[in-house]
Amino acid sequence: MSPTGVEGRGRMRRMSDGVEAALHCALALAALPEGKVLPGKSLAELHGVSESYLLKHLRALTAAGVIDALPGPRGGYRLSRDPGRITLLEIVEAIDGRDPAFACRELRQRIPGGACHSGGPDCFIKTRMLAAEEVWRAALRAQTLADLVEDGERQIDDRNKKAIADFLEAQVR
Numbered sequence: 110m111s112p113t114g115v116e117g118r119g120r121m122r123r124m125s126d127g128v129e130a131a132l133h134c135a136l137a138l139a140a141l142p143e144g145k146v147l148p149g150k151s152l153a154e155l156h157g158v159s160e161s162y163l164l165k166h167l168r169a170l171t172a173a174g175v176i177d178a179l180p181g182p183r184g185g186y187r188l189s190r191d192p193g194r195i196t197l198l199e200i201v202e203a204i205d206g207r208d209p210a211f212a213c214r215e216l217r218q219r220i221p222g223g224a225c226h227s228g229g230p231d232c233f234i235k236t237r238m239l240a241a242e243e244v245w246r247a248a249l250r251a252q253t254l255a256d257l258v259e260d261g262e263r264q265i266d267d268r269n270k271k272a273i274a275d276f277l278e279a280q281v282r
Contacts, residue, residue: 127166127204130158132257134167135200138176139192139258140277146185151280155273166204173203183282192254198246200254211238 134152141147149167153160167186170176177189188195213235265273 124201125205127169128201130156130163131166131170131200131204132197134163134186135170135175135188135192135195135254136257136261137273137277138186138188139254140273141187141281145281146179146183146187147277147281148185151276152186155276155280169203170200173199175199175203185282188254192258195254196250197252197254197257198249201249209239210242211235213238 133156137152137155138147149164150160152167153163156163167176167178171178171186174189175195176186178184178186213232215232261270
């Protein structure tokens with residue numbers, strides 16, 4: 110079985126670029142010493158994105174309760190709780206919302222003579238698409254930020270680990 114717990118390489122939906130930024134920021138915040146914060150400007154610099162772009166996503170993560178924002182000149186961001194209690198689904202939904210990826214437009218009702226309309230409550234295509242999405246959401250719900258931390262410990266080489274650690278140490282408040 111794959112590390113995600115889901116076999117295959119099919120694509121369910123395209124997530125926004127903000128999801129990637131949010132996951133990387135959460136991973137960086139997971140590396141902070143307890144009680145410390147990292148400014149949004151430093152997170153933007155670390156990931157090579159504009160501060161205004163990143164702040165929008167950091168606000169969404171804060172509103173969702175994934176991270177805390179501490180105001181003031183010594184303020185910044187930190188995780189709101191242990192990485193093992195933050196699911197990847199929480200991060201995805203904070204950025205992309207909770208709406209289903211499949212939006213049924215009830216095309217079945219437009220078929221001449223109502224040939225597809227079975228009289229049932231839901232279109233069978235919609236039923237299958239939403240069931241597939243629930244599998245996708247369950248896979249993200251089963252994975253936590255702590256899983257990403259473990260992946261990074263195994264997959265990031267020592268030189269890059271040191272570079273990230275040095276950057277964080279210089280920027281942490």
